[in-house]
Amino acid sequence: MGDFLGSLWRAILGVWGLDSSMAEWFRDYPHSLEISITIAMLAGVSTLLGNSVVLFLNRIRGWRFALSLVFNGVSMVALFVVQAVVIALIGFLFTGDRLTFFQAARAVMLATAPLLFGFLELAPYLGPGIARVLQVWSLLALWTVVTVVYAVGYWEALLITGIGWAVMQGLSWALARPLSALGNTIWRALSGSPTLLTAQDLLSGHQFMPVEFDFDVSAVEGGERS
Amino acid sequence: MILVTLLIGVLVLVLVIMAMGPLESLGWWSDKGAEKAAATIERLREEHARSDLRTSYSRYVVYLSGIGAIDGESRPPEEEPFVAAIRDGVPSACLVTDVFPYSVSNHGLTAQRPMSWLWRRIEQARFKNPEAMLAMLVNLRNAIQLFVSADRRYGPTYNIGTAQQVLESLLRHGYRLGSGVPVTLVGWSGGAQISLGAAWYLGLTKIPLELISIGGMMSDDYGLDRLQHVYHLRGTKDPFEKLGWVMFAGRWPIAVGSPWSRAVKENRITIYDIGPMQHNVKDHYFDPTAIAPDGRSYLQVTSDAVVALLNGTEVQVIPT
Numbered sequence: 001m002g003d004f005l006g007s008l009w010r011a012i013l014g015v016w017g018l019d020s021s022m023a024e025w026f027r028d029y030p031h032s033l034e035i036s037i038t039i040a041m042l043a044g045v046s047t048l049l050g051n052s053v054v055l056f057l058n059r060i061r062g063w064r065f066a067l068s069l070v071f072n073g074v075s076m077v078a079l080f081v082v083q084a085v086v087i088a089l090i091g092f093l094f095t096g097d098r099l100t101f102f103q104a105a106r107a108v109m110l111a112t113a114p115l116l117f118g119f120l121e122l123a124p125y126l127g128p129g130i131a132r133v134l135q136v137w138s139l140l141a142l143w144t145v146v147t148v149v150y151a152v153g154y155w156e157a158l159l160i161t162g163i164g165w166a167v168m169q170g171l172s173w174a175l176a177r178p179l180s181a182l183g184n185t186i187w188r189a190l191s192g193s194p195t196l197l198t199a200q201d202l203l204s205g206h207q208f209m210p211v212e213f214d215f216d217v218s219a220v221e222g223g224e225r226s
Numbered sequence: 227m228i229l230v231t232l233l234i235g236v237l238v239l240v241l242v243i244m245a246m247g248p249l250e251s252l253g254w255w256s257d258k259g260a261e262k263a264a265a266t267i268e269r270l271r272e273e274h275a276r277s278d279l280r281t282s283y284s285r286y287v288v289y290l291s292g293i294g295a296i297d298g299e300s301r302p303p304e305e306e307p308f309v310a311a312i313r314d315g316v317p318s319a320c321l322v323t324d325v326f327p328y329s330v331s332n333h334g335l336t337a338q339r340p341m342s343w344l345w346r347r348i349e350q351a352r353f354k355n356p357e358a359m360l361a362m363l364v365n366l367r368n369a370i371q372l373f374v375s376a377d378r379r380y381g382p383t384y385n386i387g388t389a390q391q392v393l394e395s396l397l398r399h400g401y402r403l404g405s406g407v408p409v410t411l412v413g414w415s416g417g418a419q420i421s422l423g424a425a426w427y428l429g430l431t432k433i434p435l436e437l438i439s440i441g442g443m444m445s446d447d448y449g450l451d452r453l454q455h456v457y458h459l460r461g462t463k464d465p466f467e468k469l470g471w472v473m474f475a476g477r478w479p480i481a482v483g484s485p486w487s488r489a490v491k492e493n494r495i496t497i498y499d500i501g502p503m504q505h506n507v508k509d510h511y512f513d514p515t516a517i518a519p520d521g522r523s524y525l526q527v528t529s530d531a532v533v534a535l536l537n538g539t540e541v542q543v544i545p546t
C-alpha cells in the first residue's frame with residue numbers, strides 16, 4: 001500500500017512538472033493502470049466539487065443530488081473514453097503504432113493530474129480562470145505523455161494532441177443537439193425537472209447542470225432582465 | 227526550491243480559503259434565501275399597494291463600510307468621524323449605517339456563528355489597538371466576500387441577499403417605495419462593490435439610485451446599469467484602487483461591451499482625484515492627522531467631497 005501511494009505521488013508530481021522521464025518510468029510500471037485510474041477518480045471528485053456550485057444554486061438535495069453526482073461521474077468517464085479513442089486513432093494515423101484502448105485510456109487518465117486542483121474552481125472571481133489554466137495544464141500533460149507513449153518528438157506529439165483536442169471540440173459541436181436532447185430526456189424521466197446540459201459541457205469536461213430556478217424577479221418590474 | 231514550494235503552498239492555501247468563501251451565501255440561498263427573496267418581492271407588492279408616499283427626508287444615504295467592518299455598527303474607529311461628518315453635513319438626509327455588507331443575512335461576524343468567539347476577540351483587540359495584525363483576518367474574510375459579490379456565478383445570490391438587507395433597512399428608516407426619494411449608496415473600499423451588486427436588485431424597485439465610491443474596489447457589475455450616476459473618489463497614492471482597474475477585466479478600455487464601459491460611454495461615471503491619499507495605514511482617506519496644503523485634514527477632504535456631492539455643490543480636491 002505504501003509503495004502504491006509512493007508511486008501515485010511520484011506520478012502526480014511528474015505530471016504536474018510535465019516530466020517526460022516520469023512518463024517513461026510510468027510506461028513500464030506494473031501498476032500503472034491502477035495509478036492512472038486513481039488519479040482520474042481523484043481528479044473527477046475534485047472537479048465535481050469545483051462544479052458543485054451549480055448544485056447549490058439550483059438547490060439540489062437528497063436523491064437528486066446523488067443522481068447528479070452519478071450523472072457527472074458517468075459523463076466524465078464518457079469523456080475519458082472518447083478522448084482515449086480519439087488519441088489512439090490520431091496516433092495510429094500519424095505513427096502507425098497501434099495502441100490498445102487501455103494504453104490510450106491510461107495516458108488520458110494520467111494527464112488529468114492537474115485537475116486534482118479542480119476544486120479551486122470554487123474560488124470566487126478567480127475560479128473560472130483557474131479552471132481554464134487547469135484545462136491548458138492537462139493538455140500540456142497529455143502532450144508530454146503522448147510524446148513518451150508513441151516515442152515521437154515534441155512536434156509530432158503536439159500535432160497528435162492538438163488534432164485530438166480539435167476533434168473533441170468538433171465532436172462537441174456536431175453532437176451538441178442530440179446529446180442535449182438525450183441528457184434532457186433522461187433527466188426529465190428521472191426527476192421531472194428541466195435540465196441545462198449541452199454536449200459542449202459534456203465533452204469539454206464541464207458537468208451536468210440540472211436547473212431549478214423558481215424565483216421570478218421580473219414579476220416586480222414586468223420582465224426587465226433575463 | 228524550498229522557498230518556491232513554500233510560496234506555492236501558501237498560494238494553494240489562500241485559494242483553498244477563498245474556495246470556502248462562497249459557502250455561507252450558497253448555503254443561505256440553498257437553505258432559505260430563495261424563499262426569503264420571493265417573500266420580499268411579495269411584501270414589496272403589498273407595500274406598493276398601500277403605500278403612503280410621504281417621507282420626512284429629501285434623500286436617503288446608505289453607508290456600506292469597507293472590508294474592516296465586523297458588523298453593521300462595528301466599523302474601524304477611523305470611519306466614525308467620517309460617518310458623523312456626513313450626518314452633520316447633510317441634515318436633510320436620513321443616514322442608514324446598520325447594514326453589514328459582508329453577510330447576505332446581515333449577521334455581523336460576532337453574531338451567532340461558529341467562529342463568533344474569534345471575531346469577538348479580534349474586535350476587542352482592535353478596540354485596544356486599531357492597527358492590530360489580528361484584525362487583518364477580518365479584512366481577509368470580508369475581501370473574499372467582495373469577490374463573491376463580483377463573481378458572475380455567486381454574485382446574483384449574494385447580491386440579492388445584501389440588496390434585501392439594504393431595502394429592509396431603508397424601510398425600517400421610513401423610506402417609502404414609489405416616493406421617488408433618491409437613495410445614495412456610499413461605499414468605502416469593498417463597500418463600493420457590494421453597493422454595485424445590490425444596485426441591480428434595488429433598481430427593480432425603481433428607487434432613484436446613485437453611488438459614491440471612496441477608493442472603491444469595484445468590478446464591472448451589472449448593477450452599474452441600474453445606477454443613475456457613480457461618483458468615484460480616489461487617492462492618487464491608493465494602490466488598491468489602482469488594483470481594481472487591473473484585476474477587473476470588465477473595466478479595461480478594451481472591454482467595450484461591459485457594463486462599466488457602457489456607463490462610461492453614457493457619462494454616468496465621474497472620477498475625482500481628491501488628493502494623495504493611500505488606502506490605509508497612514509495618509510489614508512480618513513486620516514485626521516495628515517494635513518493638506520489648504521489646511522484641511524485628509525478626513526475632512528474626503529468628508530467634504532462626499533457632503534458636496536450629496537448637497538450638489540462643487541467638490542474641493544487637493545491639487546496634486
